[in-house]
Amino acid sequence: TLDMKFSSLVTLISVFSFVLAQEEWLNPSCPQICDCRMTEWVAPTPEVVTSWRKTEQCRNVKDVSIPDDAEVLNFDGSSRIKIPQLVQRMAELNNVVDLSLTSCNLSSLDSGWKSTSLLRLNLNENALTEVSESSIRGFPNLEELTIERNILKHIESSTFRNASNLKSLQLDSNLLDSLDWLNGTDGLNGLTKLFLGGNRLKYPILVNGTFSKLASLRDLVLDGMGIRRIKGGAFKGLELLETLDLDGNALQSIPSEALRFLPKLKFLNMNDNLIKQLGDKSFSEMRNLVSIELTNQPELRLVDDRSFFNLKSLERVLLFGNPMLSYIGKNAFVSCPELSLIDLHDTMIESLDKDVVDGLPSLVSIEMKGNPINCNCVMMWLKDWLVDQTARDKVVCASPPRYRLSRLVDVNDNDVTCAPTVQPTFPLRMVVPDTQQVVLNCRTFGIPQPKIVWFLSSGDIIRNQTEAQRHQMSLDGSGTLTILKPKSGDYACTAENNRGMASRKVSVQVLHSTTVKVIYTDKVEPISVFPSWEVESPEYNISLLEPQQTYK
Ligand SMILES: *[C@@H]1O[C@H](CO)[C@@H](O)[C@H](O)[C@H]1NC(C)=O
Ligand SMILES: *[C@@H]1O[C@H](CO)[C@@H](O)[C@H](O)[C@H]1NC(C)=O
Ligand SMILES: *[C@@H]1O[C@H](CO)[C@@H](O)[C@H](O)[C@H]1NC(C)=O
Ligand SMILES: *[C@@H]1O[C@H](CO)[C@@H](O)[C@H](O)[C@H]1NC(C)=O
Ligand SMILES: *[C@@H]1O[C@H](CO)[C@@H](O)[C@H](O)[C@H]1NC(C)=O
Numbered sequence: 001t002l003d004m005k006f007s008s009l010v011t012l013i014s015v016f017s018f019v020l021a022q023e024e025w026l027n028p029s030c031p032q033i034c035d036c037r038m039t040e041w042v043a044p045t046p047e048v049v050t051s052w053r054k055t056e057q058c059r060n061v062k063d064v065s066i067p068d069d070a071e072v073l074n075f076d077g078s079s080r081i082k083i084p085q086l087v088q089r090m091a092e093l094n095n096v097v098d099l100s101l102t103s104c105n106l107s108s109l110d111s112g113w114k115s116t117s118l119l120r121l122n123l124n125e126n127a128l129t130e131v132s133e134s135s136i137r138g139f140p141n142l143e144e145l146t147i148e149r150n151i152l153k154h155i156e157s158s159t160f161r162n163a164s165n166l167k168s169l170q171l172d173s174n175l176l177d178s179l180d181w182l183n184g185t186d187g188l189n190g191l192t193k194l195f196l197g198g199n200r201l202k203y204p205i206l207v208n209g210t211f212s213k214l215a216s217l218r219d220l221v222l223d224g225m226g227i228r229r230i231k232g233g234a235f236k237g238l239e240l241l242e243t244l245d246l247d248g249n250a251l252q253s254i255p256s257e258a259l260r261f262l263p264k265l266k267f268l269n270m271n272d273n274l275i276k277q278l279g280d281k282s283f284s285e286m287r288n289l290v291s292i293e294l295t296n297q298p299e300l301r302l303v304d305d306r307s308f309f310n311l312k313s314l315e316r317v318l319l320f321g322n323p324m325l326s327y328i329g330k331n332a333f334v335s336c337p338e339l340s341l342i343d344l345h346d347t348m349i350e351s352l353d354k355d356v357v358d359g360l361p362s363l364v365s366i367e368m369k370g371n372p373i374n375c376n377c378v379m380m381w382l383k384d385w386l387v388d389q390t391a392r393d394k395v396v397c398a399s400p401p402r403y404r405l406s407r408l409v410d411v412n413d414n415d416v417t418c419a420p421t422v423q424p425t426f427p428l429r430m431v432v433p434d435t436q437q438v439v440l441n442c443r444t445f446g447i448p449q450p451k452i453v454w455f456l457s458s459g460d461i462i463r464n465q466t467e468a469q470r471h472q473m474s475l476d477g478s479g480t481l482t483i484l485k486p487k488s489g490d491y492a493c494t495a496e497n498n499r500g501m502a503s504r505k506v507s508v509q510v511l512h513s514t515t516v517k518v519i520y521t522d523k524v525e526p527i528s529v530f531p532s533w534e535v536e537s538p539e540y541n542i543s544l545l546e547p548q549q550t551y552k
């Protein structure tokens with residue numbers, strides 16, 4: 001308690017001295033529309049000291065007389081401010097470290113700007129169309145440049161060739177449609193933070209070497225850029241990257257190969273994409289990965305065995321809000337010794353194998369509320385995990401019918417079935433071109449483990465790989481049937497054990513066209529494939545977009 005008293009005394013003293021510091025400087029000539037006082041200034045980088053600085057905050061000003069010792073200047077919202085006068089005055093001031101001109105109706109950065117003391121420049125919400133080398137040349141010590149929500153269309157790689165002090169570059173929500181400029185210069189090799197979210201790329205693929213000159217980068221934000229694919233070498237050179245944000249793009253699979261080039265990555269955000277499935281080593285055994293966010297994938301049905309294999313630092317996985325997700329492989333999280341949270345709420349998951357959580361020594365929480373739980377014998381183990389009252393109340397059975405809306409904790413272990421269920425891990429209807437192989441993932445639950453057999457509408461039965469090969473198909477141990485030369489018809493997966501059987505059928509329609517758009521659906525009503533299917537669809541045949549073919 002003595003220590004506590006002592007430390008609170010220290011806190012009191014330091015708070016008191018800050019108050020003094022604030023009072024200490026009040027600019028005597030502070031214009032009425034301004035607020036001039038000491039404020040806490042957070043340095044752009046750890047190398048610069050965070051401190052209390054003389055700050056002039058003047059909103060909606062036209063003219064302003066800036067005192068000689070000004071340090072932080074904020075003219076946000078001053079759309080009529082006289083820029084030529086400001087440029088002239090800035091050149092005379094030696095102490096300004098921070099200048100903010102948000103919403104000042106700037107349409108260009110005159111080349112006359114000059115300040116050797118400036119560390120941070122904020123130009124958000126203006127009408128800038130370009131940023132050139134000459135426009136930033138006057139700020140040789142600049143560490144943080146923020147130009148969000150402008151209308152920047154293009155950046156030359158020469159722009160940043162002398163910007164070797166730049167640590168943070170935030171260009172979110174502009175009209176930049178290419179990233180060519182990033183690797184055309186060595187000038188950005190000190191950059192630690194790059195924000196490019198909301199710029200829609202014209203060629204929506206990240207190609208090899210895009211970030212190859214950004215060796216110091218730690219945070220990379222690429223959300224909402226329309227990215228459809230990431231090539232294997234796209235992240236080459238990002239040896240120090242810790243945070244990668246790919247939220248809100250159009251990725252259909254995890255860029256496993258590209259992730260291999262990010263040895264230090266800790267936080268990966270891939271929420272709001274179009275990922276269809278996770279499989280063996282999707283995250284490439286990344287040693288430092290702590291958190292993976294994969295929520296809101298409208299097409300994600302399946303998280304297969306070893307998807308999160310051997311991720312030694314992984315602590316949390318967010319998979320909630322995936323409306324089609326119905327299966328997590330029992331070995332999905334093998335060798336993840338630090339994993340403490342798996343969030344699976346609001347998905348289609350009705351069963352989860354006990355093995356998913358066994359072998360996870362650090363697991364503290366597995367979120368299951370909002371799921372259509374099938375209260376059968378596979379799920380009885382989960383009762384032991386529902387410890388707090390909210391969890392006990394929220395995990396409710398959707399089936400079998402007699403337990404509908406009962407809480408899982410109220411279901412009697414001796415009164416449940418162990419018969420198989422077949423999960424909706426493949427759609428009920430598919431329309432595909434004859435050039436493409438069809439992959440049907442059948443996944444089941446049941447105790448003992450059900451045996452999977454595929455029945456075809458031709459009358460053929462596929463029980464094992466030998467039989468599959470005879471029909472130019474392959475069948476693996478997990479129940480996936482790959483049809484190399486698809487034929488129209490029904491394909492039914494049947495799961496059977498000594499307690500019963502279950503099945504699920506997909507109707508496959510094969511069209512003889514290379515331009516057909518693939519359709520996967522669970523709707524049973526007829527699909528109108530004409531006219532929408534006969535369109536040239538780059539979404540399907542992404543190779544049509546390859547640079548060597550049609551781009552440029
Ligand atoms: C913004 O600048 C443009 C010219 O660049 C001018 O026409 C417009 O009136 C200005 N808007 C305001 C609110 O001052
Ligand atoms: C910019 O860099 C080039 C070489 O990259 C150099 O020749 C030039 O002097 C530099 N300009 C300034 C203003 O530092
Ligand atoms: C630089 O990036 C472009 C695409 O933006 C790529 O084509 C090129 O190969 C990259 N260059 C290097 C040296 O990585
Ligand atoms: C891109 O990089 C990957 C990984 O290094 C490599 O396998 C691939 O061949 C490269 N592709 C091109 C077009 O250079
Ligand atoms: C495949 O199944 C058929 C029919 O049950 C059986 O005759 C055959 O021996 C099996 N082949 C293998 C390799 O298991």
Ligand SMILES: *[C@@H]1O[C@H](CO)[C@@H](O)[C@H](O)[C@H]1NC(C)=O
Pocket residue numbers: 435436514541543544
């Ligand atoms: C995609 O288009 C290219 C070029 O037209 C063609 O060569 C390729 O076979 C197509 N791929 C598929 C899977 O249809």
